[in-house]
Each structure stands twice: as C-alpha cells, then as structure tokens.
Amino acid sequence: MADTHRIRFEPVDIEMDVTEDDKILDAAFRQGIHLMHGCREGQCSACKSYVLEGDLQMERYSTFACNDAEVAEGYVLLCRAHAFSDCTIELLNFDEEELLGGVPIQTLSARVEAIEPVTRDIVSLRLKAERAFEFKPGQYVDITIPGTDDHRSFSMATTQSTPDELEFLIKKYPGGRFSALLDGELAVGDELSLTGPYGSSTLKDGHVLPVVCVAGGAGMAPILSILRHLRETGSTRPVRFYYGARTAADLFYLDAIQELGAELAGFEFVACLSESAAGSDGLVVEEGNVTDIVERREAELHRSEVYLCGPPPMVDAALALLEATNVPKDQVFYDKFTSPATTDGV
Incomplete structure (x- = not known):
C-alpha cells in the first residue's frame, strides 16, 4: 500500500491527505477541494503552483506549461505531481468561491439520444444521463472512449433546467479517437461513462459587470x-457574444442564439x-x-467579465489582448483545452 502524506495549501490554509499513487489535483477533487485547473494533462499552466516545502515529483508534462528553470526553482503542475513527503504548496491561482464550494465530482452512465451534424465538422451529441447531473454553467466532463481507459x-x-439531458458540441478531427466514433460507430442507445464536472470557467452568480x-x-x-x-435566472447583465468562424457555412444555432438574445439585457451577437x-x-x-x-x-x-472558449491559438490571442488592455485577471474565465497538435487526438 502506498504511503500517505499531508498536503497543506497556502495562503488558503486548507489541508488534505494524499497517497503517493495519487496525483495531487485528482486527490483534491475527490476530497471536495476544487483547485484551479485546465487541461489536467500537463499541457497548460492553470494548476501551476509553488512548492514551499516537501518532495514532489511530476509525471510527463509539457515544458511549455512549466519549463526547466521553473521546475528547478520549485514550480509544479498539480495535475502531474505526486507527493513523497508532507508538503506545503503555495497556490498561485485560486477562486475562493470554488475552493470548497464546487460541485462534487461524479461518475455516471448516459445513453446516446441523438447524434446530429450542425456544420461540416461539428456534431451535436445529446445524452440522457442515468440520474440528474449537477454542474455549473461553463463546466465540462470527461467522456470515456468505449473499450478503453482513455477519455x-x-x-x-x-x-x-434539464439536469439529466446533456448536449455536447464536438469538433471532428481526422483520426480523432472519440470524434471518429461519431461517423457511425456510436449509435443511439449506446451507453457512455461520464466523470465530472470539471472547469473553473463558470458563470459567477451575484456578479453585476457586463458579460x-x-x-x-x-x-x-x-x-x-x-x-x-x-436567461433562466432573469439576469439583467448586458451580454455581448463574439463567435469566430471561417465562413458563414461554419455558423450554427443562430436561431437559438437569437431566441436567447431576445430575453437578455443589451444582448448583441x-x-x-x-x-x-x-x-x-x-x-x-x-x-x-x-x-x-x-x-x-x-x-x-476592463469593465467587463470575459468568458473564453475555443481553439488554443484563439484563447492565447484573447488572453494577450486582455492583458494588454489591463483586464483584471479575476474578471477573465477560461478552460484551456489541448488540441490534436499536442495530444494523440480528441
């Protein structure tokens, strides 16, 4: 049996136990501690933290997310890190609302109800979950690739409003291990396993800035x-939505967006x-x-809350713009997903 060690997070004064087999981020999720995270694969830097004390070692990770000089200085990616002693870790990014108030991680099965193309390379996947699935707007789940341990x-x-009816919009990539299933291998009635919710790019209730x-x-x-x-909560916050595509043929759900906008304050698409x-x-x-x-x-x-989601180059460009225009970091929300260029497919 693997040894267990005590992890203390600063400056939030939270402690937890972790075994040497556990990655620290995963152990935190299971114990209801929702640390900042993004890809959870060592490809982004959302969970980067600083080791104040203790022995941590990381599994394989991208040096773009944490370079050799940073590692030598004491920085670590919590999604890749294992503890081999009691440790004190300084969190560089954290959301006090989410830390101990996030939705518990759940695993459940869901049945495929529909698979419908919405553009030439984006598909709507609709699932019926075995029970109500709790999550916050903007979050995501891991879907296990059938017959594998990968997700x-x-x-x-x-x-x-429909806690057991879930829709996902999935971009198809050549050779994508999951998206390839949407071309006939996955059928209505098939079951999939979901784990989540994950993600810190969630809408913050009670906030008043334009979105x-x-x-x-x-x-x-x-x-x-x-x-x-x-719309469902009757928000009066002004909302503007910018959607990037190549051509008009790559636009979709325009009627749904128009219907939503008719009931939102100051909405513009x-x-x-x-x-x-x-x-x-x-x-x-x-x-x-x-x-x-x-x-x-x-x-x-700088007078708005900004929510980002899209291909990594788009997110990177948007973050550079927000930094250049002095948007406070606590008004920027995104989950940076990896792409087929950095993984073996999606």
Whole structure:
C-alpha cells in the first residue's frame, strides 16, 4: 500500500491527505477541494503552483506549461505531481468561491439520444444521463472512449433546467479517437461513462459587470450554457457574444442564439468570419479574426467579465489582448483545452 502524506495549501490554509499513487489535483477533487485547473494533462499552466516545502515529483508534462528553470526553482503542475513527503504548496491561482464550494465530482452512465451534424465538422451529441447531473454553467466532463481507459473532455451546452439531458458540441478531427466514433460507430442507445464536472470557467452568480463571451468552433457549447443560465435566472447583465468562424457555412444555432438574445439585457451577437462573409445576409458580421474584432469593438473590456472558449491559438490571442488592455485577471474565465497538435487526438 502506498504511503500517505499531508498536503497543506497556502495562503488558503486548507489541508488534505494524499497517497503517493495519487496525483495531487485528482486527490483534491475527490476530497471536495476544487483547485484551479485546465487541461489536467500537463499541457497548460492553470494548476501551476509553488512548492514551499516537501518532495514532489511530476509525471510527463509539457515544458511549455512549466519549463526547466521553473521546475528547478520549485514550480509544479498539480495535475502531474505526486507527493513523497508532507508538503506545503503555495497556490498561485485560486477562486475562493470554488475552493470548497464546487460541485462534487461524479461518475455516471448516459445513453446516446441523438447524434446530429450542425456544420461540416461539428456534431451535436445529446445524452440522457442515468440520474440528474449537477454542474455549473461553463463546466465540462470527461467522456470515456468505449473499450478503453482513455477519455476526452467536452463542455455542456445545456443547464440545470434539464439536469439529466446533456448536449455536447464536438469538433471532428481526422483520426480523432472519440470524434471518429461519431461517423457511425456510436449509435443511439449506446451507453457512455461520464466523470465530472470539471472547469473553473463558470458563470459567477451575484456578479453585476457586463458579460463578454468570445468563442470559436466547438467552444460555442459552454457559452450557450452560460447564456441559457443568464436567461433562466432573469439576469439583467448586458451580454455581448463574439463567435469566430471561417465562413458563414461554419455558423450554427443562430436561431437559438437569437431566441436567447431576445430575453437578455443589451444582448448583441457578432459573427466574426476570418475567410469570407459571403452568405451571411441578415447577420451582424465582421470580417477578420475574432480577437481583432473584439479589440476594435470593446473599448472598455476592463469593465467587463470575459468568458473564453475555443481553439488554443484563439484563447492565447484573447488572453494577450486582455492583458494588454489591463483586464483584471479575476474578471477573465477560461478552460484551456489541448488540441490534436499536442495530444494523440480528441
């Protein structure tokens, strides 16, 4: 049996036990401690922390997320780290509301109810869960690839108004291990295993700042969940939604967005098309990259809460813009997913 050690987190004064076999982030989730996280695969730096005391060792990780100099100095990725002694760890990023108030991690099965293409490379996957599944708008789950121990992460597009009916928007990649199943291998009635919810890019109830949403590709899903929750709770916060795509043919759920917007305060949807605006009649469209258009149109981003979801290059560009325009970090929410370029597929 693996030895157990005591972990103390500063400056939040929280302690927990962890075995040497456990990754610290996973152990924290099981004990109801919701640390900041992103990809959970050592590819981003959302869970980067600093070791004040103790012996930690990491599994394989990307040096883009934590370089050799940082590791030598004492920085660590909690999603890859194992403790081999009692440790004191300084959390560099944390959300006090989420730390001990997050939704417990659950594992449950769900039945496929529908698989429908919504664009040439994005598919809607609708599932019926075996029981009500609790999550917050903007969060995601791990779906196990049938017949394997591997999983892929997808955000919910739905809300707690239908707690056992879940929708995911999934981008298909050539050779993608899960997305390939959507071309006929996965069928209505099949069962899938879900674990979650994960993610810290959640809508914060009680906040009053205007909301700016920036998404691309399948990043539409968590933004839809956020917009639906704002409508269902009667929010009066102004909302602007910028969606990046290549052409008008890559846009989808426009009617649903229009219906949501009709019941939201000061709502505006801007389709940002990087290649061509042909065929976009009747829409508010701007040509160019989504982050360039946000920069042009949003003179006071620092007075907003910004929610991001999309391909890693889009998220990186958006984060650079937000830093350059002095948006406080506690007003920026995102979960940075890895892409097929950094993993073996999605």
